[in-house]
Amino acid sequence: MIEVKNIQKKFGDKTVIQDVSAVMKAGQCNLIIGASGSGKTVLMKCMVGLFVPDEGEILYHGQNFTSMDTKAKTEVRKEIGMLFQGSALFDSLTVEQNVMFPLDMFTNWPVKKKLERVNEVLNRVNLVEANRKYPAELSGGMKKRVALARAIVLNPKYLFCDEPNSGLDPQTSLVIDKLIKEITIEYNITTVVNTHDMNSVMEIGDYILYMYQGNKEWEGTNREIIFSKNQRLNDFIFASEFLKDAKDMRMLEETGQIPNHRNMDLLIEKDIPPIIPPSKEG
Numbered sequence: 001m002i003e004v005k006n007i008q009k010k011f012g013d014k015t016v017i018q019d020v021s022a023v024m025k026a027g028q029c030n031l032i033i034g035a036s037g038s039g040k041t042v043l044m045k046c047m048v049g050l051f052v053p054d055e056g057e058i059l060y061h062g063q064n065f066t067s068m069d070t071k072a073k074t075e076v077r078k079e080i081g082m083l084f085q086g087s088a089l090f091d092s093l094t095v096e097q098n099v100m101f102p103l104d105m106f107t108n109w110p111v112k113k114k115l116e117r118v119n120e121v122l123n124r125v126n127l128v129e130a131n132r133k134y135p136a137e138l139s140g141g142m143k144k145r146v147a148l149a150r151a152i153v154l155n156p157k158y159l160f161c162d163e164p165n166s167g168l169d170p171q172t173s174l175v176i177d178k179l180i181k182e183i184t185i186e187y188n189i190t191t192v193v194n195t196h197d198m199n200s201v202m203e204i205g206d207y208i209l210y211m212y213q214g215n216k217e218w219e220g221t222n223r224e225i226i227f228s229k230n231q232r233l234n235d236f237i238f239a240s241e242f243l244k245d246a247k248d249m250r251m252l253e254e255t256g257q258i259p260n261h262r263n264m265d266l267l268i269e270k271d272i273p274p275i276i277p278p279s280k281e282g
Contacts, residue, residue: 081151
């Protein structure tokens with residue numbers, strides 16, 4: 001579990017994050033969403049130690065990460081996997097070498113054991129025969145899967161994903177979302193995803209933190225977000241083409257014309273049929 005407690009971060013005179021608190025649990029996908037400039041990226045960087053908060057605490061399984069010395073922080077970082085927005089693969093290394101890189105850095109395993117682990121995680125992300133390929137030979141979706149394999153090769157307790165679907169087509173994005181969700185559950189990882197992709201929110205959002213101008217504006221699940229009464233959140237989520245039908249559904253549900261549970265089941269399954277209001281004759 002990761003607990004964020006009353007985090008504040010300033011750059012000069014500008015407050016970028018103001019008194020943000022959240023609890024992100026193991027075995028679920030915890031999403032940070034918000035418009036550009038809302039503070040979500042700065043919050044994630046504070047959580048992984050790239051920025052030091054001016055106030056507040058970041059707790060990893062009850063241990064205060066913000067007050068740890070360098071050695072203790074290094075030990076925690078060994079338990080963190082990171083999926084970068086641009087994948088951040090080394091162009092001069094093969095897929096196998098890229099995935100093996102954390103093992104070379106942090107273990108004394110023999111080469112045979114490293115190769116076994118590399119092949120295990122490549123198989124998990126459905127890249128069985130890609131070992132000898134270079135990043136330039138891969139599609140955008142394959143690069144993301146290689147980066148995901150590298151992020152989990154040390155079997156981390158915590159996985160951070162920065163805009164994992166950036167630059168991907170909708171179908172490939174669904175594949176990446178599915179992998180992240182499955183890996184989170186299988187390995188009981190505390191996964192934190194920074195995203196503005198509403199498809200991801202509805203697909204994998206077990207817990208959602210909505211940031212607005214540096215503040216925590218709303219928190220909840222993907223089954224609660226559609227029926228939120230928060231106007232700022234509604235303006236943000238219903239700007240998506242994907243959720244136009246969902247907005248219509250919510251309006252009908254609020255007037256009692258269709259049952260709530262049917263709305264959400266259809267929405268989560270993305271199988272929203274045309275909505276025809278009942279006639280006055282009944």
